[in-house]
Amino acid sequence: MPNDLSTLVYELVEKVPLGKVTTYGDIARTLGLKTPRQVGWILHRNPSQRKTPCHRVVFSDGRLSGQFAFGGRDAQRHWLESEGVLFNGEKVDMKRSRWAELSH
DNA sequence: ATGCTGACCGAGC
DNA sequence: CGCTCGGCCAGCA
Numbered sequence: 609m610p611n612d613l614s615t616l617v618y619e620l621v622e623k624v625p626l627g628k629v630t631t632y633g634d635i636a637r638t639l640g641l642k643t644p645r646q647v648g649w650i651l652h653r654n655p656s657q658r659k660t661p662c663h664r665v666v667f668s669d670g671r672l673s674g675q676f677a678f679g680g681r682d683a684q685r686h687w688l689e690s691e692g693v694l695f696n697g698e699k700v701d702m703k704r705s706r707w708a709e710l711s712h
Numbered sequence: 713a714t715g716c717t718g719a720c721c722g723a724g725c
Numbered sequence: 726c727g728c729t730c731g732g733c734c735a736g737c738a
Contacts, residue, residue: 647719667721
């Protein structure tokens with residue numbers, strides 16, 4: 609297994625600490641990808657045979673990814689909440705729960 | 713080749 | 726705060 613782009617993405621996602629989230633855009637910027645869509649494409653395409661916590665990746669405004677992706681956004685939301693991620697209504701409280709490491 | 717579609721984002725109103 | 730729009734680029738029919 610060559611360490612291609614997807615490997616880098618997964619390694620980065622695995623570094624997201626418990627109780628924090630990161631965004632597609634942050635990942636894209638950090639790895640030098642052309643567009644955040646590429647990140648979404650990589651995560652969607654690869655099976656979850658890895659222990660990658662994909663549920664910690666959200667939109668830049670704090671919305672959760674999709675209704676079909678993790679068995680529903682309610683499921684994902686409860687998952688995150690149990691990890692300590694703060695919510696502001698339907699959205700993640702990005703101000704406090706965004707992983708600061710990438711957001712430079 | 714070409715024209716959608718999408719696990720996105722920022723600007724603008 | 727909410728909605729639209731354009732740009733982005735990899736896959737796929």
